[in-house]
Amino acid sequence: MIGAPVFIDRIGKAYGSQTAIGAVTLDIPAGEFLSILGPSGSGKTTLLTMIAGFESPSAGRVIIGGRDVTAMSPDRRNIGMVFQRYALFPHLTVAENIAFPLKMRGIRKEFRAERVDRALDLVQLPDYAKRYPHELSGGQQQRVAVARAIVFEPPVLLMDEPLGALDKKLRESMQLEIKQLQRRLGATVVYVTHDQEEALTMSDRIAVMARGELAQLGTPADIYCNPQSAFVADFVGKMNFLAGEFSNEIAGSRTIRLGDGVVIDTLGAVAGFAGSAKIGDRVRVALRPERLALAARGAGGKNVLPGRIETSVFAGSFDLHIVRTDFGSGEIIQVQIPTDGMREPFATGTPVDVIVERDGLRVFADAEG
Structure with a gap:
């Protein structure tokens, strides 16, 4: 898997007279792990859903891998998506859940099995193919959700608070696993979280959002040690x-x-x-x-x-x-x-x-x- 660059060009979103996102620009290089960090209502999830194509921007463009995808439907953007609620199909086995994106893309059955096995190996669940979601722990279900998102080798992965439902110890373990997996794959990751420690641990850079605006963009060390506003200083750490x-x-x-x-x-x-x-x-x-x-x-x-x-x-x-x-x-x-x-x-x-x-x-x- 090779990551693709993502360019968010002055993107904005308004609901009637209320502005949810105001002219945000982000240039995300291929292979970078970027976290969008902010409190509830800061606009971070709205920004992610516009990158995914689930929301249409009121202004601006979304460019992935050099292609303007602003008007494209989500299924044509070739991105992987992991949600907080794992959204696994309860009536399908782990292997069938992971194979679902391949099936939707018309990949022949004999090739799907190999890709599913490889994805299971990457998330360290090689022996769980025949189990059902209800037979898995929360952490294992989250790994299956990640495997399903990467099985078709998307150049961009979008993650919306994927570890929010896990307990602290498991969440910290999964943070490191996801970061290591991302490095092995080389995928570009845009990761939404309200957890400052999570963002500091996992990210190459962090975009701090406040009231629909980009408050600061920088490395974890820069955000923590050199906050450019009282809001960032107070929110991070x-x-x-x-x-x-x-x-x-x-x-x-x-x-x-x-x-x-x-x-x-x-x-x-x-x-x-x-x-x-x-x-x-x-x-x-x-x-x-x-x-x-x-x-x-x-x-x-x-x-x-x-x-x-x-x-x-x-x-x-x-x-x-x-x-x-x-x-x-x-x-x-x-x-x-x-x-x-x-x-x-x-x-x-x-x-x-x-x-x-x-x-x-x-x-x-x-x-x-």
């Missing part, structure tokens, strides 16, 4: 936000006043700020919990935020400390410290300093909300 205002600027590094005499130096890391900043402008400081450290009160130095331990939770690989600040309106800050089994946990009420790592913050205009 955990994030603390503190309100403040610009109070000074020296050699490109801005000082932000957080209240009650507490200031924080951006240390030059203001790339996330949208717009030109002036002294007195209200801003939001974004801090990743894992980019913070804790010390007993009096640590001194730059970028130290005083507070008190409100509670601490053991979370396996890290300890989660909830700190209530001693400035402003007493905001809550979450701090994740890797578990090493050596440290005694901070007792509730202990005065502490939250230490912000260099380049461990982003700054956004307060108007972003």
Whole structure:
């Protein structure tokens, strides 16, 4: 299987006066795994169904493998589709379910068996051909759905939250299996999910959607470490936000006043700020919990935020400390410290300093909300 490029050219969708998708452009190279990530109502599934041909765009074009398929029916686009609800035929065996797309395409019976066997091998179910869907676990049914989608070797696979019905451990296992399968096949995958960890784990790039618009497009590391808006920073991963205002600027590094005499130096890391900043402008400081450290009160130095331990939770690989600040309106800050089994946990009420790592913050205009 060789993947095909997909080009979404200023595609839009409106239902009457309501805009669901507004002029989105995506250029997806052949063989890429692109996840479309966003909350409910962001337009990600609508975008996928327009690529598939189940919805007609109000504007723009869909181009697959260099062909304009905007006006083509789904069955002529030569794409594989995997849904959250596996949509397996209950009265057909696993082999018959997988062979169904081949039968619809007029592939002769003697050639269908070989392709079905190969697809079953790829999803690691070689001995399940004669079983029926009700005899399979949820994970096995999902693998059959994937096998059915790839059996006719489509250059593009569309997946609409295919792992949403699985439990956490099985979902994580299937994430890796689907990614490895995609790499072996070389197919282009467009994958819709609302699960940020899933998108970070599986994707070559991520398209973050918000209110029908493309909020940011980039690699998982870029989306996580360099969010370009407060929305992306808040939606992808955990994030603390503190309100403040610009109070000074020296050699490109801005000082932000957080209240009650507490200031924080951006240390030059203001790339996330949208717009030109002036002294007195209200801003939001974004801090990743894992980019913070804790010390007993009096640590001194730059970028130290005083507070008190409100509670601490053991979370396996890290300890989660909830700190209530001693400035402003007493905001809550979450701090994740890797578990090493050596440290005694901070007792509730202990005065502490939250230490912000260099380049461990982003700054956004307060108007972003």
